[in-house]
Every structure is written in structure tokens, then in C-alpha cells.
Amino acid sequence: MRVALAADHGGFRLKEEIISFLKENNIPFHDFGTHSEEAVDYPDFALKVAEAVASGQFQRGIICCGTGIGVAIAANKVPGVRAALCHDTFSARASREHNDANVLTMGQRVIGPGLAREIVRVWLSAEFAGGRHARRVAKIAEIEKKYSRCGGKPGEGAPAPACRGEGNGRA
Ligand code: RB5
Secondary structure, three states: OOEEEEEOHHHHHHHHHHHHHHHHOOOOEEEOOOOOOOOOOHHHHHHHHHHHHHOOOOOEEEEEEOOOHHHHHHHOOOOOOOEEEOOOHHHHHHHHHOOOOOEEEEEOOOOOHHHHHHHHHHHHHOOOOOOHHHHHHHHHHHHHHHHOHHHOOOOOOOOOHHHHOOOOOOO
16 A cells, blocks of 8 residues: 655644654655645645545545645545545544545644554554445545536546546546
8 A cells, every 4th residue: 555645834744743654664655745834735735645546546645734624625626535534533444434535634733643643543454344335435426426527528628537437536
């Protein structure tokens, strides 16, 4: 499993903590930035991870900002991405088992590094339960199709790989 990571300035320190955790546990990752606490725009960094995951290049993504909210909203605009904002381990596990979340978001101004590490540990090790949950996740993909270019009229733009059922997207 390869993890795509990113943060804005508000989540930079939390991202560095997660990098330490991934290194300690020999989990391969790529850091898409940002690389300092200088102010940047969170959608730019959420998009890098969202596209890396939707393309199938990375199996999971983790994005941090001040609250975890902005990056979750932005990442969820990319077809094939199921980003979950989790600040507790119960939600982190459920987001994998029930929602097949492929992106985790967290807020540096909300939780401490110890809890964030534990959330990442639980989230990376939990598996999608399938069964009735697969039917529901498929319905999310249907909504996505209905409102995205890939479900739209021909000529409106090239479908993203995730929309064609490739990569991590569920067709
Ligand atoms: C940046 O100040 C802050 O708005 C951002 O990190 C995030 O919390 C947005 O949702």
C-alpha cells in the first residue's frame, strides 16, 4: 500500500508527525507538500492527493489542514475519492469498514499528534467490510456519476480514470 500525503500550512506540523509514523512503520508514502508553515491554499494540496488516489497511483491518501474540513470538501469533488474527516478511532475504522474511505483528513487545530497517529494506524489497517456496505458505496458512485462530467453528455470533457471504473473508483 502506498500513501499519498499533503497538508496546507495549518496542517503542516501534523503531516510531519504522520510522516514520522509512516517511516517508523515502513509504510511507503509520497509527500505532496506543503513543506513549510507559509500560507498556501488548501484546495491545491487536497487536489494533489485526491488525483493521486483517484488515478490508482496510490491506494490511500491522508490530508491535513487546520480543521480537516476544507481538504475533505475539496478532495471529495474528485470522482472516485471518498474522503473521511476523522478525529476519533471509531470513525476512522468505520470509514474504512462501511464507507471504503480512500482518503483520511484531519485537523491540526483539533487533535494532538498522539491521537492522530492512532487514527492513522487504525485507518490504514482496517479493511472494507463489503456486503451491504458495497451496495451503499455503489450508490454513492451513482450519485457522483449523475453529477459529474463522466456521467454527463458526450463532449463535456474527458472522463477521469476513476469514472471509467479504473483505479480506485467504483464504477
Ligand atoms: C487555514 O487558515 C485554514 O482555513 C485551513 O487550514 C483549514 O482549516 C480549512 O478548512
